[in-house]
Amino acid sequence: MQKYRDLAEKAVASSEADFAEIRLVHTSRTTVIQAGLTHMNTGPVERFTGTTRVFISGRWGICEFSSPDQIHDALDKAAALAIQSKSRPVPFPVLPPACRDTFSDEESGVPLIDVPLREKTFLCRHYCDLLGASLSSGSARVTYDEIVRDRVIVNSSGTSVREIENLGSMKTQLVLPGGLIASEELALRGSFDRFKGREKQIVKMSRNLLLRKTTTSIAPGRIRVILDPELTGILIHEAFGHLVEADFLENNPAVAHLLRPGSRVGSECVSIVDNSLHMNQPGSMQWDDEGTPGEKTQLVSSGRIVSWLHTMETAAGSKASPTGNARISEPGKTPEARMTCTYMEPGTTTLEKLKLHLDDGLYLKGFMGGATDMDRFSIAAQEAWTVRNGVLRKPVAPVVISGKVTDVLGSILDTGDDLKLFGNLSGCSRMGSTAIAVTYGGPHILISEMQVS
Numbered sequence: 001m002q003k004y005r006d007l008a009e010k011a012v013a014s015s016e017a018d019f020a021e022i023r024l025v026h027t028s029r030t031t032v033i034q035a036g037l038t039h040m041n042t043g044p045v046e047r048f049t050g051t052t053r054v055f056i057s058g059r060w061g062i063c064e065f066s067s068p069d070q071i072h073d074a075l076d077k078a079a080a081l082a083i084q085s086k087s088r089p090v091p092f093p094v095l096p097p098a099c100r101d102t103f104s105d106e107e108s109g110v111p112l113i114d115v116p117l118r119e120k121t122f123l124c125r126h127y128c129d130l131l132g133a134s135l136s137s138g139s140a141r142v143t144y145d146e147i148v149r150d151r152v153i154v155n156s157s158g159t160s161v162r163e164i165e166n167l168g169s170m171k172t173q174l175v176l177p178g179g180l181i182a183s184e185e186l187a188l189r190g191s192f193d194r195f196k197g198r199e200k201q202i203v204k205m206s207r208n209l210l211l212r213k214t215t216t217s218i219a220p221g222r223i224r225v226i227l228d229p230e231l232t233g234i235l236i237h238e239a240f241g242h243l244v245e246a247d248f249l250e251n252n253p254a255v256a257h258l259l260r261p262g263s264r265v266g267s268e269c270v271s272i273v274d275n276s277l278h279m280n281q282p283g284s285m286q287w288d289d290e291g292t293p294g295e296k297t298q299l300v301s302s303g304r305i306v307s308w309l310h311t312m313e314t315a316a317g318s319k320a321s322p323t324g325n326a327r328i329s330e331p332g333k334t335p336e337a338r339m340t341c342t343y344m345e346p347g348t349t350t351l352e353k354l355k356l357h358l359d360d361g362l363y364l365k366g367f368m369g370g371a372t373d374m375d376r377f378s379i380a381a382q383e384a385w386t387v388r389n390g391v392l393r394k395p396v397a398p399v400v401i402s403g404k405v406t407d408v409l410g411s412i413l414d415t416g417d418d419l420k421l422f423g424n425l426s427g428c429s430r431m432g433s434t435a436i437a438v439t440y441g442g443p444h445i446l447i448s449e450m451q452v453s
């Protein structure tokens with residue numbers, strides 16, 4: 001990619017546009033699936049894509065291309081589209097500081113792509129056999145997914161950055177007759193070594209699923225609950241995070257007014273950040289897709305809105321600064337303000353103390369599915385347990401929690417001291433766009449009451 005980077009630098013230097021940008025991406029994807037005794041490999045499947053974008057007299061032009069020798073033509077086409085555009089003029093973008101640098105995951109261990117396919121295949125088979133050995137009936141499945149991405153962003157303001165990302169995911173699933181499910185996923189950025197040595201976690205997952213075979217139902221109603229770190233992360237990402245993506249707010253002024261900086265959205269113990277510099281997480285990045293450096297952005301502090309997530313363009317419209325959250329889900333698309341690693345910050349209370357304050361409530365663990373509609377949400381928990389005197393007692397049938405996000409954030413009584421992050425290579429889509437890699441998480445949280453059904 002270095003020679004293509006050189007071509008891109010020469011192309012933007014020759015552009016007469018007010019601003020010119022070129023993004024080049026080479027992707028290699030591999031998938032390994034072990035379902036019982038059935039095995040399937042696909043890949044590596046390789047793909048090169050490019051996007052040129054120019055800004056002329058307040059209007060953007062964008063052009064996608066599929067070969068490096070099309071860079072100059074694509075830049076010219078983007079300029080023509082900007083000149084011909086009839087769209088409303090927008091402010092000049094807030095440009096990132098000039099930077100020329102390279103970052104590679106090779107600095108933090110053996111790249112995923114250098115690990116032989118046979119080793120990845122063996123590990124999937126080994127874990128699947130271990131899952132199956134714990135069941136007298138049912139099915140087991142292990143899926144390994146890998147994306148190695150070499151990404152270059154060059155623009156006319158002096159930015160030329162290259163980032164080589166190694167993204168991997170391993171998902172283990174158990175299904176018992178009747179549809180009872182246990183599922184865990186480890187997604188990471190960096191070394192393959194973190195996928196090894198997970199035998200104890202897999203055996204624990206199997207035993208826990210067998211315990212849940214004898215569940216009872218509960219009457220729907222408003223109940224005090226504790227959410228585990230995964231469900232906390234899902235709540236923050238799905239029900240809150242999308243609401244502070246600046247381009248969403250530009251199109252929804254009523255929501256923007258409610259979430260303006262300084263407005264209260266949660267209790268005093270609620271603080272939320274988006275931090276793309278957790279470099280072992282799949283949502284991380286040194287630079288976003290506009291070349292803006294990644295950073296930690298405080299979204300909520302002590303229950304009040306601090307900032308939104310911005311691209312160069314939304315920052316200009318809001319008279320703010322870019323936050324390093326510009327992401328392109330597909331070649332040829334305009335960068336959108338999207339989350340990276342978004343989580344609730346931990347408190348100081350241990351899980352044991354949180355359980356003592358749960359009274360006759362429920363402990364909820366694991367994510368099974370959900371839906372959102374503006375500021376309302378519903379989330380299905382994989383596990384639900386009654387708690388007495390701080391001790392988990394009986395599993396109950398999987399439940400769904402629902403409500404209005406600001407009501408729920410305002411009902412948080414305490415946050416645990418046990419921050420945990422979860423990743424997903426294709427975990428976040430918006431308005432039908434292609435899913436992108438993200439990270440989410442938080443600590444255990446105690447909520448005074450939630451609608452449970």
